[in-house]
Amino acid sequence: MAVIQIVDGGSGLDVWHETPSGVLNGINTDFTTASDFDPTTLSVSYNGQLQKQGSGEDFTVHESGGIGTGHDTIRFVRPKLPRSGDEILVSYKFA
16 A cells, blocks of 8 residues: 655645556556646656656546546556556646
8 A cells, every 4th residue: 555645845735656546457447546636747657667658658647527627537558457466656746
């Protein structure tokens, strides 16, 4: 279980090492953070390896409530779908 650390870094609040919610079953692609994040500050670690964000990369970001509601979802791109026993950690600044 990851510890969430929230710090005021002077330019907004930071969240470090959050475990996003989502089923680790090798099928689920979407994992949701506890808060909306600034996508330009998002860092995703999958089993200790830093992942690349963007189309054609390891994951993309989405707004689960629709455009303009705030980014809160990480969508892994096949074939990198987390399975039971895998670890996903995210760090970001609040949006």
